[in-house]
Amino acid sequence: MIVSPSLLAADFANLGKEIEMINRSKADWLHFDVMDGVFVPNISFGFPVLESVARLCQKPLDVHLMIENPMKFVRQFSDLGTYMMTLHYEACPHLHRNIQQIHEAGMKAGVALNPHTPVSLVEDVLADADMILLMTVNPGFGGQKFIEHSIDKVRKLRRVIDEMGTDTLIQVDGGVNLETGRRLAEAGVDVLVAGSYVFGAERPEERVESLRCL
Ligand code: DX5
Ligand code: ZN
Numbered sequence: 001m002i003v004s005p006s007l008l009a010a011d012f013a014n015l016g017k018e019i020e021m022i023n024r025s026k027a028d029w030l031h032f033d034v035m036d037g038v039f040v041p042n043i044s045f046g047f048p049v050l051e052s053v054a055r056l057c058q059k060p061l062d063v064h065l066m067i068e069n070p071m072k073f074v075r076q077f078s079d080l081g082t083y084m085m086t087l088h089y090e091a092c093p094h095l096h097r098n099i100q101q102i103h104e105a106g107m108k109a110g111v112a113l114n115p116h117t118p119v120s121l122v123e124d125v126l127a128d129a130d131m132i133l134l135m136t137v138n139p140g141f142g143g144q145k146f147i148e149h150s151i152d153k154v155r156k157l158r159r160v161i162d163e164m165g166t167d168t169l170i171q172v173d174g175g176v177n178l179e180t181g182r183r184l185a186e187a188g189v190d191v192l193v194a195g196s197y198v199f200g201a202e203r204p205e206e207r208v209e210s211l212r213c214l
Contacts, residue, residue, distance in 0.1 A: 001181075001185060001189075001190070001191075001192055001211060001212055001213070001214045002028045002029065002169070002190055002191040002192070003026070003027050003028050003029075003191075003192050003194065003208055003211045003212045004027065004028060004029040004030065004031040004062045004171070004191055004192070004193045004194075005022060005025075005027050005030060005031060005193075005194055005195070005198040005199065005204070005208060006031040006033060006142065006173070006193050006194060006195035006198075006199075007030060007031065007032055007033070007053065007195075007199075008031075008033045008044060008142045008195050009142045009143070009195035009196045009198070009199035009200060010199045011199070015049075015052070015053070016056060018199065019053060019056045019057050020056070021204055021205065022057065022059060023056075023057065023058045023059065024205060025204065025205040025208045025209075026205070026208055026209050026212055027059055027198075027208050028059065028060070028191075028212075029059055029060045029061070029062040029083065029084070029191075030053070030057050030059045030060070030061055030062060031062045031064060031173070031193045031195075032050060032053065032061055032062065032063045032064065033064050033066065034046060034050075034063065034064065034065050034066060034067055035066045035067065035139075035140060036066070036067035036068060038067070038068050039066050039067050039068050039088065039090075039091055039139075040066040040139050040140035041140050042140040042141055044066075047073075047076060047080065050063070050077075050080050050082075051080055054080050054081045060083035060084070061080075061081060061082050061083050061084070062083060062084045062086070062110075062193075063077055063082045063084065063085050063086065064086045064110075064112065064133065064173065064193075065085065065086060065087050065088070065091075066088065066112075066139045066140065067091065068091055069091070070085075070087040070088075070091060070092070070098075071087075071092075071098050071101060074101055074102060074105050075105060077105075077107065078105040078106055078107055082107050083107065083108060084107065084108040084109075084110050084130065084131060085102050085105075085107045085108070085109060085110065086109075086110030086111065086112050086131065086133050086171075087102075087109075087110070087111065087112065088111075088112045088113075088114065088139075089111055089112065089113050089114075089117055089121060089122060090113075090114055090117060095111065095125055096124075096125055096128065099111070099125060099128045099129055100128070108130040108131065109128070109129055109130050109131075110129065110130060110131035110132070110133050110171065111125060111129045111131070111132055111133065112132075112133035112134075112135060112139075112173075113132065113133065113134055113135060113153075114135050114138065114139065115135055115136070115137070115138055115147050115149070115150070118153075119132075119134070119153050119156050119157040119160065123160060123164075126160065126161060126164055126166050126168050127164065127166050127168075129168055130168065130169065131168060131169040131170070131171050131190075131191065132157060132168055132169070132170055132171070133171040133172070133173055133193075134150060134153050134154060134157065134170065134171070134172050134173075135150075135172075135173055135174055136150040136172045136173060136174040136175055136176065136180075136184075137173075137174030137175050138174075139173075139174075142195040142196050143195070143196045143200075144174060144175055145175055146174065146175025146176070146180045147174075147175070150172065150184075151183055151184065151187050154170060154172065154184060154187040154188055154189055155187045155188060157170055157188075158170060158187065158188030169190040169191055170188060170189050170190050170191070171189070171190065171191035171192075171193060172184050172189050172191070172192060172193065173193035174193075176192050176193060176194040176197060176211070177194070177197040178197075178207075178210055178211065178214075181194070181211050181214050182214055185214040192211050192214070194207070194211060197211075198211075
């Protein structure tokens with residue numbers, strides 16, 4: 001299992017220490033949530049923070065854009081060393097072109113789906129996208145309750161990807177802990193994002209390891 005701890009749940013007064021913990025841990029990526037207060041009802045952090053994080057973080061940066069007009073910033077994310085740039089299906093009327101533009105900028109391209117968006121709507125970009133992110137809570141806040149229906153969505157998407165024979169990764173984000181993570185793994189997830197489950201723990205590195213073993 002690939003594990004991408006979500007920085008949104010970190011202690012921002014001790015950001016340097018939190019990143020050092022991630023560097024020491026067995027985390028595969030670091031998940032960085034950008035919110036604009038328009039696409040989602042919350043604002044998180046942006047380029048100045050990403051710049052500092054990128055300088056210190058030794059893990060690939062997995063950037064989840066919960067913003068309108070994400071393509072406006074493709075060059076800046078690429079220049080800051082983003083590994084995976086994930087935009088929302090619901091914010092992109094020209095998704096196919098946008099995936100190409102992300103690739104041209106030298107990054108991997110992810111497509112995120114809100115809980116109400118069916119997986120069938122991304123079938124025609126599965127061959128192009130590197131990852132599909134299924135939101136397992138409504139985007140905008142950490143620490144929310146896992147939406148049970150997500151398990152069915154993961155199973156459905158797994159089936160389609162296997163039938164098509166693409167190597168698109170399935171990522172889930174929201175309400176992930178050891179219990180939901182285990183069921184998501186069984187349903188066919190490749191990448192677990194976990195915010196409060198990792199950063200809210202007394203021994204976050206152990207939590208990363210426990211998810212990685214799923
Ligand atoms: C929510 C963010 C998540 C968030 C997950 O909109 O996209 O990445 O940090 O937090 P937990 O794991 O606490 O549900
Ligand atoms: Zn996220």
